[in-house]
Amino acid sequence: MVRIIDASLTRFGKRKEDLLTLSAEASREIVRKHGDIIDTVILSNSYSGEYCGVSGLNNLLTTRLSLDSIPSIRIDNTSGSGGSAILMAKSLIESGNAKCILLVGSEKMTGVPGGKSTSIIASLLHQEERMSGSTLPSLAGLLAKEYMKKFGATRESLALVSVKNHHNGSMNEYAQFTKEVSISEVLNSRRIADPLSIYDFCPVSDGSASILVADRETSETVAGRSVDILGCSHSSDTSAITSREELIRLNAVEQSVRNAYRQAGCDAGDMDFAELHDMSTILEIVESEAAGFFPRGSAWKSLLEGTTSLGGRIPINTSGGLISKGHPIGATGIAQATESFFQLTGKAKGRQVRNPERGLAVNMAGFGNSSTATVFGVVP
């Protein structure tokens, strides 16, 4: 069994620090407390070169953290990097090739103009679709239209995802946005990709998150509650989005979640909370169906009923999600684990779910190009 024994993150948002400093910031306290047991460092980062002109960041980071002799690797899977890094860390430990791994997710994206940033991210798209001018926001707009048409979902239900996540984020001191937004503010905000407005999307962010994972034996040498990684599985779909059978079906998410549940010996009904990859409001809705929380085509109603709010049956994105907490690409998957650790160890403050035993994180790459699902739990 692989366990998370500590977790930490920086404030997300527009940060003045450089990428290396920011990457180290989330780990300083963990290294101070547990530096002597760390034997491997895994960095989750996608765009250090494109945004910051830095390569070999994992090695620069171990030097900065005075962990010079600790081997390190960078894992990239665009927005899904953190989930992939968790799977790799778990495999390194389960195979006996490591005992205790510091996992650091980080990205600095606000140092370039917005248009350039959109173009950097669009470099993950299938060449033909990129040539046609597709961007990730434009695909989300298309998905929203199709979902609304097919299932009768209202524009308001989508906006409520943003309202809910901003509400949750207002209780997260690490979130980029800590101000609540009203449904009319969402609906009347600047249109980005019809029918979606700017509050329907995650912002461009800087930030870093860290978790410390270890095998059972090592975890037992450390004081404090730990969290088990009960299941972790990745799956893929074609990167050619227009060649998928259905735009509104996220096959990679469905399959990765199904496998993670199977590994964990549980089901959607056993989850007490979930961190989903809400790059846009519509994606949280579709993913909450892919995760088995709602039948297909019905998740939008849950927003009207409050089922996914704090205190609801299955609170989603208690951290504020990508929309309110922010989305520094390489940090996101690790930050989902950080929130899960906080929830399961009772450290989520005002946004704490009552006595949770299990939670799900879905970290998606591209536009459902791939997904890693992780089930976290505490043994009661």
Added chain:
Amino acid sequence: MVRIIDASLTRFGKRKEDLLTLSAEASREIVRKHGDIIDTVILSNSYSGEYCGVSGLNNLLTTRLSLDSIPSIRIDNTSGSGGSAILMAKSLIESGNAKCILLVGSEKMTGVPGGKSTSIIASLLHQEERMSGSTLPSLAGLLAKEYMKKFGATRESLALVSVKNHHNGSMNEYAQFTKEVSISEVLNSRRIADPLSIYDFCPVSDGSASILVADRETSETVAGRSVDILGCSHSSDTSAITSREELIRLNAVEQSVRNAYRQAGCDAGDMDFAELHDMSTILEIVESEAAGFFPRGSAWKSLLEGTTSLGGRIPINTSGGLISKGHPIGATGIAQATESFFQLTGKAKGRQVRNPERGLAVNMAGFGNSSTATVFGVVP
């Protein structure tokens, strides 16, 4: 036991194909033969964004190879990416999280001017050293001077590494340079970093290499000889090169090799060949000492005696090494495994070592910033 069951590579050099096409090229035949058993794809690549403006290359690659539903991850560790990717693949298999992994290493670097390329690679250096104008070639020049002064090595002995590797490369149809060079050509070639000349360095290259690794059970379903990964270990040193105790000691290489030998239950004397990371001639010499083939300060003499030539006691860089075969950053570590597979299965043609049972590969990142050592073998 994790095994290599197939291997392939493209011609290295200046290639007209784009990065994605080149990345797919090395894998086409493997996918045609074994596509039905592949459950994971790992891409070793460092600079897709910086050189080619592409991200999410692993996912684009599975689409190109018609492996859409196969999950994929990109591993980066600059020049040492391939070694890190092998360690990750081995861990995924040993942990039971995968059974059969297609490992693809690729890079396309010739599409930008030489000065820009040097600057992209220099982005891995410690910030203070980079600010002082250090580049990887300049560090190699300093290392060469210090080694020659301390151990009385002759300039000619360094040049002989290049002569030997070009000779080996002349028998490798995939090598970037297939023409032999004479010692006077090396000595009289354009000075790059005193005392080193252009033939003392690897070129800027495009290329791709693939191996297919599997657990024992899966490997037994496939016809043909396979090669065991007997040991694989990574180690790190500080990225601040001027703060190392000695410039001429590659601690990361020493330690990774020692651990890989221990895992494999063997020693330097058991190796029948080695692929070392000859970014420059001096590095092959220092690494051959760090690998235990020669006492410290004496490896330069072996070049005069032919000990590391084909037919010598321990042939080094039978493939031509980075200097003659080329060095597409992300492909190099995988290409070392490819050469080891060819040698151990009797497919190395004119450069075949006689009946080898074990070989070592050292894949280094930065300037000894980190190293992954792998011991390959065939069970007699």
